[in-house]
Amino acid sequence: MEVELKEMLDDLLSLRQSLSDPSLHASIDKLQLRVDRLTHLAKSVPVRRSKVKDMSAEVVDSNPYSRLMALQRMGIVENYERIREFSVAVVGIGGVGSVAAEMLTRCGIGRLLLYDYDKVELANMNRLFFRPDQVGMTKTDAAVQTLSDINPDVVLEACNELNQAWMESGVSEDAVSGHIQLLIPGETACFACAPPLVVASGVDERTLKREGVCAASLPTTMGVVAGLLVQNTLKFLLGFGHVSPYLGYNSLKDFFPTMTMKPNPQCSNAACLEQQKEYILAKPARDAAAKAKMEAEAAAAAAAGDMPLHVDNEWNISIVDDNEPAKSICGTSSDALPEGLTRELPSADEFQKPQASGATDSAIDDLEDLRRQLEALNAA
Known part of the structure; x- marks a missing residue:
């Protein structure tokens, strides 16, 4: 332009x-x-960067994905570029959802589906995402505007997908605790299996809002919950680490309880009950596949032997067992200094050695001689 x-x-x-x-x-x-x-x-007007066709691991300042692809280079993730194959739906672009959407966008997720019926208000400015100039916009439009500037490679849409694995989260009304939860149809509890108290009681949530009364909101708590939510999502999508089925957060005590939320056999949702049956029927085949995978991984590890994780070990870093005694390098003592250098202070081993009796007697004689010299000076 x-x-x-x-x-x-x-x-x-x-x-x-x-x-x-x-x-x-x-x-x-x-x-x-x-x-x-x-x-x-x-x-x-802020300049939006051009789209990047392929993720690169090249370490240059102009590469927006170099630090993400480093996870692959370090062996944490097998293929980080797979993240572009996934779509994630974020339902509720509030204090947690907006931050989660931003984190996923910065991580390079392939497609982000956003859903929220609300509009941006000045009361939302204590959050980590929205700006004052976006007041009056729908939260989905404001999110698309901001996220497109952050990463134009991500496909952003406002819609909802059904019958998918979900990562649910929430923050308490006093803003000091929250949780994240993995929902897999048939395997874990759905929204109807263990509904919140307000939902279970059948009270119309609109009647709970009163003029001049609102829930507390802390960007710190929402940021922590959003970070845990996205971290769990990345582990689930890219297949690394342990995916928490349920993880709580109490900011007053820095307490992180975790548990497994099993589906309710008496769930009121008919679709959930049907998925529970399908999950039980598929269990033998699933267990056999898991066992075969473990055996294949064990065989691959045995075939690899003592091969290092990184062949190009520039700094000659090695990992030893804590129970093994330290081995000297190149046949020399670990305390040995290069040729031409000497120690100013004795080593720890020499310091612990008892002194010879002759050296002790010599030190006493020196003290006596010094005392006699002082007495002679005082007499003069």
Whole structure:
């Protein structure tokens, strides 16, 4: 846009010089002034980076994915670029959902589906995501605007997907505790298996809102819960680490309880009951596949032997068992110094050695001689 505006200014200048009637110059000057203002506005608009076709592990300042791809280089994740194959739906773009959406966008998720019926208000400005200039916009539109600037490679849509694995989260009304929960149809509890008290009691949530009364909200608590939520999501999608089925957070005591939420056999949701039956029927085949995978991994580990994780070990770093005695390198003592260097202080081993009796007697004689010299000085 800036290039086009500059070309327009050049055209106006040429036109002004070609006009013989001076009365027309004022109109040209007004147009030039307006183009100058548009140029200034264009420069103030944030520049969005171009899209990146393939994730690269090249360590350069211009690579937005270098630090993420380092997880693959370090052996934490087998293939980080797979993250572009996944779609994640974020239902509720509030204090936790908006931060979770931003984290997933920065991590390079393939597609992000956003759902929220609410609009941005000034009361939302204590959150970590929305800006004052977005007040009045729908939260989904505001999220798409912000997230597109952060990472244009992510496909952003506002919709909802059903019959999928979910990562649910929530923060308490006093803003000092929260939780995250993994929901896999048939395997873990669904929303109807263990509903919140308000939902289970059948009270209309709209009647709970009163004029002048609102729930507390801390960006710190929401940031922690959002971080745990996205971390669990990445582990689930990319297959590394342990995926927590349920993880609580109590900020007053720094307490993180965890548990497994099993599905309720008497769940009120018919679809959940059907999925529970399918999960039980598929259990033998699933256990056999898991056993075969473990055996294959064990065989691969045995075949690999003592092969190092990183062949290009530039700094010669090695890992030893804590129970094994330290081995010297290249046949020399671990305390040995390079040729030409000497120690200013004795080593720990030498310091612990008892002194010889002759050295002790010599030290006593020196003290006696010093005392006699002091007495002679005082007498003079």
